[in-house]
Amino acid sequence: MTLKPLGDRVLVKPAPKEEKTSSGLYISSGAQEKPQRGEVIAVGAGKLNDKGERVAMDVHVGDEVYYGKFGGNEVKVDGEDFLLLRADDIYAIIED
Template identity: 40%
Template sequence: MAFRKFLPLFDRVLVERFTAETVTKGGIMLPEKSQGKVLQATVVAVGPGSVNQKGHVLPVSVKVGEKVLLPEYGGTKVVLDDKDYFLFRDGDILGKYVE
């Protein structure tokens, strides 16, 4: 629970990427080079939101625990207790999965 020690500011969202598939459904081990970049993640912390020109806080559009789709590039890597997390702006997140 290292991310509980880290609070994103403004409209930033801290996510934990899903792990890449290392074995196919047929049981074949995949080398690192052929593993695709994982674009899905779970939101682990969110900032309070951004402030508009009138001084009102615009809340972040995702909540902790939601599954989101990330852009292929971007984000800032954050290491907390030897685990990798990524920090994105709320507007950079492409969408969220609805169950």
């Protein structure tokens, strides 16, 4: 199955949860925080402005991004977990 986000929505594959601390201790699954980082898998066409023109999206497929902790909706596609966010829920693109 393939998802094509509509409007200003973005499909993100969350990064794996941290299982160890920086000192090497394992974190229990109940104490692991939701990731706020992920890879953009699909992007909608963008939202319409007041004149009915499409506004280009700031993110592109393959971008690594930081997003809001409580934003978006979790979706499962072919057994994999994804997050469907509005473009406004994405705070930054990670550049190396």
